[in-house]
Every structure is written in structure tokens, then in C-alpha cells.
Amino acid sequence: xxxxxxTTRVSDAVRRLLPALQDFNRFEGPDRAVPRSxxxxxxxxxxxxxxxGPDDVLALLEEVVISRGLRVGHPxxxxxxxxAPTDIGVAADLAQTVSAAQRWWVQPGNHIDAMAVxxxxxxxxxxxxxxxxxxxxxxxxxxxxxxxxxxxxGEKLGMDAARDGVAGILRPAVYASEQAHHVVGRxxxxxxFGRAAQRTVPLGGDGRVDVGALREMLGTDLSAGHTPVAIVxxxxxxxxxxxxxxxxxxxVAREHDVWFHVDGxxxxxxxxxxxxxxxxxxxxxxxxxAIDPHKWLAAPVGxxxxxxxxxxxxxxxxxxxxxxYDRERETKAEGDPTSPWESTGQGTPDWGLDFSTPARGVAxxxxxxxxxxxxxxxxxxxxxxxxxxxxxxxxxxPELEAMSEPExxxxxxxxSVPDMTDAQLNDLNQDILGELRRRGQSLPSGTWIGExxxxxxxxxxxxxxxxxxxxxxxxxxEIGMSLTH
Ligand SMILES: *Cc1c(COP(=O)(O)O)cnc(C)c1O
Numbered sequence: 001x002x003x004x005x006x007t008t009r010v011s012d013a014v015r016r017l018l019p020a021l022q023d024f025n026r027f028e029g030p031d032r033a034v035p036r037s038x039x040x041x042x043x044x045x046x047x048x049x050x051x052x053g054p055d056d057v058l059a060l061l062e063e064v065v066i067s068r069g070l071r072v073g074h075p076x077x078x079x080x081x082x083x084a085p086t087d088i089g090v091a092a093d094l095a096q097t098v099s100a101a102q103r104w105w106v107q108p109g110n111h112i113d114a115m116a117v118x119x120x121x122x123x124x125x126x127x128x129x130x131x132x133x134x135x136x137x138x139x140x141x142x143x144x145x146x147x148x149x150x151x152x153x154g155e156k157l158g159m160d161a162a163r164d165g166v167a168g169i170l171r172p173a174v175y176a177s178e179q180a181h182h183v184v185g186r187x188x189x190x191x192x193f194g195r196a197a198q199r200t201v202p203l204g205g206d207g208r209v210d211v212g213a214l215r216e217m218l219g220t221d222l223s224a225g226h227t228p229v230a231i232v233x234x235x236x237x238x239x240x241x242x243x244x245x246x247x248x249x250x251x252v253a254r255e256h257d258v259w260f261h262v263d264g265x266x267x268x269x270x271x272x273x274x275x276x277x278x279x280x281x282x283x284x285x286x287x288x289x290a291i292d293p294h295k296w297l298a299a300p301v302g303x304x305x306x307x308x309x310x311x312x313x314x315x316x317x318x319x320x321x322x323x324x325y326d327r328e329r330e331t332k333a334e335g336d337p338t339s340p341w342e343s344t345g346q347g348t349p350d351w352g353l354d355f356s357t358p359a360r361g362v363a364x365x366x367x368x369x370x371x372x373x374x375x376x377x378x379x380x381x382x383x384x385x386x387x388x389x390x391x392x393x394x395x396x397x398p399e400l401e402a403m404s405e406p407e408x409x410x411x412x413x414x415x416s417v418p419d420m421t422d423a424q425l426n427d428l429n430q431d432i433l434g435e436l437r438r439r440g441q442s443l444p445s446g447t448w449i450g451e452x453x454x455x456x457x458x459x460x461x462x463x464x465x466x467x468x469x470x471x472x473x474x475x476x477x478e479i480g481m482s483l484t485h
Pocket of ligand 1: 139265
């Protein structure tokens with residue numbers, strides 16, 4: 001037997017990359033951009049007619065993909081809501097890729113994946129009756145939660161929306177704050193409601209969705225013949241990290257028998273910090289929930305989780321009518337299988353979008369086993385402390401201005417000079433951000449709060465702590481000073 005691909009030397013292939021991976025993860029020196037000209041010529045070519053064999057490919061993985069990768073795991077990098085995975089997450093992902101890469105069928109990966117879902121539900125505080133499923137990320141987790149909302153709205157009208165479509169759901173409306181993530185609108189497009197079905201509810205003075213305004217919009221819409229499909233709550237918006245008053249939103253949803261979906265892709269883990277726990281209300285009141293282990297838990301990117309109150313409804317929302325070739329999976333064996341082909345899988349492809357899929361939960365299980373619930377709790381509290389430290393210093397330093405009160409691990413602030421207009425301060429702070437990025441030591445991102453540009457660190461990286469928050473503030477002060485004197 002011969003095949004063009006190497007299939008018998010996986011340990012040699014992996015071993016070859018290990019020194020470069022270890023070097024990369026030391027994050028030594030500043031995090032400078034690598035010029036495109038440095039790597040593009042090494043890889044840019046049309047589809048090769050003939051392969052070069054494994055060694056040349058490994059060399060390119062080492063030299064280009066690893067060595068010149070963007071170091072989002074650098075302790076000073078606070079620009080995104082995602083971060084680089086931890087050691088055990090990487091190792092577990094490799095293990096499942098090799099040995100458990102079909103979640104529904106391959107044991108023990110399937111069992112571990114199902115257990116990781118249970119652990120996540122316990123961590124957040126859901127009742128046992130809730131179900132969950134790992135997804136490719138928060139985008140698909142929100143889509144699936146809103147797919148359950150679609151099914152719920154249809155069934156109230158005596159329809160099966162997954163089978164018959166949404167034409168019978170007249171003038172559908174989904175309520176989300178102006179800080180809702182853009183994937184919510186896209187999900188409404190994919191689900192057949194159209195992005196225009198999204199009702200944008202304004203924020204109140206505290207930066208959270210205005211529940212009174214929501215009630216009014218619902219009332220007006222109902223009398224105009226709209227069908228409310230879902231209320232979407234934010235458990236941590238990605239601009240300022242605010243958590244909506246989820247208990248109040250749950251009440252409004254119950255009053256109208258409307259589905260209550262919570263987007264906690266970034267901030268869902270914030271419930272682990274006692275200081276802000278009450279903001280989340282009782283998760284038992286959520287109908288569906290999205291959370292990304294590839295954010296605060298630092299699982300490999302490609303790991304989201306959707307949670308739903310009703311597994312049967314979720315199954316009807318994403319029913320896949322199985323073909324003859326895989327009907328055997330419907331007969332699940334109890335106890336030990338008698339042949340490797342006997343279906344013993346837990347969970348079901350009817351709870352989401354994927355059919356063939358990796359056992360993403362293996363990495364989540366491994367990470368939770370490594371650090372425990374206290375490990376992630378301690379991380380969340382530390383990162384929330386980082387944001388509070390930045391806000392405290394921004395309020396105390398005369399040259400700085402705090403622009404939001406941190407609830408989770410995001411702080412918004414700017415360098416400020418008396419007599420400068422907002423427009424001038426916007427330019428100045430964008431210049432400061434540019435200089436921070438050139439130096440490569442503290443790497444926040446920026447955001448707009450109304451018409452004001454803010455520096456926005458989001459602390460999510462397991463490698464970052466209070467010293468990185470201090471350094472960021474020092475760097476902003478120093479750069480701001482040098483640009484204005
Ligand atoms: C990250 C994020 C999303 C999108 O999730 P992906 O994992 O990037 O697909 C949606 N909503 C919120 C609040 C997020 O933080």
C-alpha cells in the first residue's frame with residue numbers, strides 16, 4: 001500500500017515542531033508586527049501539482065506559521081476577547097484530533113465531551129435538566145440558541161418552524177440592546193427572520209439595556225401585530241463588559257411567554273466572581289445561553305458552548321433526518337459495546353449544526369481537570385481586579401480619565417488634556433494606541449463610547465495579571481506625556 005501522505009510518523013512530525021512552539025510561547029521581548037514581506041514570499045504559490053513531502057511542510061509550519069505568528073498570548077496583549085490556549089488545552093486538542101475526532105461515535109472522547117458539557121453546566125450553575133453542546137464558537141452558539149427560540153415561537157402557533165419554515169410567524173421581532181454582538185443579527189438572517197427583525201433596545205444611563213424601554217417596545221409591537229420571538233440579554237458586552245439586568249429581562253420574557261436567550265460568549269464566566277454574581281440573576285431562568293470556552297477558559301479557538309433549557313425542543317429545532325447509512329446510531333447500546341461499530345454515543349447531532357465534528361469537549365475537560373473550578377474562578381477575579389486597577393488609576397491620575405466603571409475585565413479610559421476638544425482627544429488617543437502597538441509591550445484595543453474614543457484593555461489571558469495592568473497605565477501615561485510636550 002502506498003499513499004502520498006505520511007501516516008506512520010506522527011510523533012516525528014510533532015516532535016519536529018516542539019522547539020518552535022516552546023519558543024513561541026515564551027513571548028520574549030516586545031510583541032512587534034512581523035512584516036508581510038518577511039513571510040509572504042515563502043508560502044505564496046498556486047496549487048502545487050506535485051507534493052514536496054512532509055519534511056518541507058514541517059519546515060514551513062515551523063518557520064512561517066509558528067515563528068511569525070501573532071502573539072495574542074503575550075502577557076501584555078489585552079486587545080481581544082479571545083486569547084491563546086494553555087498548555088493542557090493544546091495537548092488535549094492534539095490528543096482528540098488523533099484519537100477521538102468524531103464526537104458522536106468515538107469513545108472515550110464522546111463520553112468525555114458529554115462530561116465536559118455537564119461540568120460547564122455545573123460551573124455556571126444550571127439545573128440538571130438543562131442540556132448543552134459544544135460548537136465552533138459564540139457565533140454558532142448564539143445561532144443555535146436563537147434557533148430554539150424560532151422553534152418555540154412556531155410551536156406556540158401550532159407550527160414546526162424547522163420543518164415548514166418561518167412564513168407563518170408573522171412580523172417576527174427579536175429584542176436586543178444596542179450593545180448586542182453583531183452575530184445576533186446575522187443569526188436572524190440565517191434563521192429566515194432577516195436581520196431587520198432585530199429590534200434595537202436603547203441603553204439606560206447605567207450602560208445596560210433599558211428594561212422600561214423594552215417593555216414599551218414589546219407593548220407597541222404586540223398591538224401592531226408583531227410576533228415577539230426572543231429577548232436577548234448581554235452577559236458582558238464586548239465594548240465595556242456590562243451585564244444587563246438579566247433577572248428583570250427574564251421577568252419580561254416570562255410575562256409574554258417569549259424565549260429568553262443570554263449571550264455570555266465573553267462574560268458568562270463572570271458569574272464566578274461574587275462581586276458581580278447578582279447581575280446574572282438565576283441561570284435557571286434562561287431559556288438558552290451561549291458561552292465561549294475559547295475566551296476566559298483559554299481553550300483552543302474553535303470551542304463555544306450552547307446551553308438550552310429544553311433538550312427535546314432543541315432537538316426539534318435542528319432535526320436531521322438521518323440517512324439509511326447512519327440509522328444504526330439510533331439504537332444506542334447500554335453498557336459495554338460488543339463491537340466497535342455499535343453506537344454508544346451520548347448527545348445528538350440534532351442539538352446543533354455539526355455532523356462530523358471534533359470532540360471539542362476533550363480540551364475543556366482537560367483544562368477544568370487541570371485547574372478546577374477554583375482555578376478559573378481565581379482567574380476571573382484576578383482579571384476583574386485588573387480592570388478595576390486600570391479604572392482606579394485612570395480616575396486618580398490627572399492626565400487620565402476613566403470612561404466606564406468596570407463590571408468584568410474590560411476597562412475603558414483615555415489620556416486627557418484640559419482644553420482639548422473631544423475631536424482632539426480622539427486623535428491623541430488613537431496616536432497613543434498606535435505608539436503602544438509599535439512598542440509592543442502593552443497591547444489594548446480601542447473602542448468608541450458615543451463620540452469619544454477610548455483605550456480598551458480586556459483582561460482574559462491566563463498569563464496576565466495586575467503587573468500587566470499597571471504597566472499598561474504607565475505606558476499610556478508616558479506616551480501621552482511625550483506626545484503632548
Ligand atoms: C466573542 C463573542 C461573540 C462571537 O463569538 P465567536 O466565538 O467569536 O464566534 C458573540 N457575542 C459575544 C458577547 C462575544 O464576546
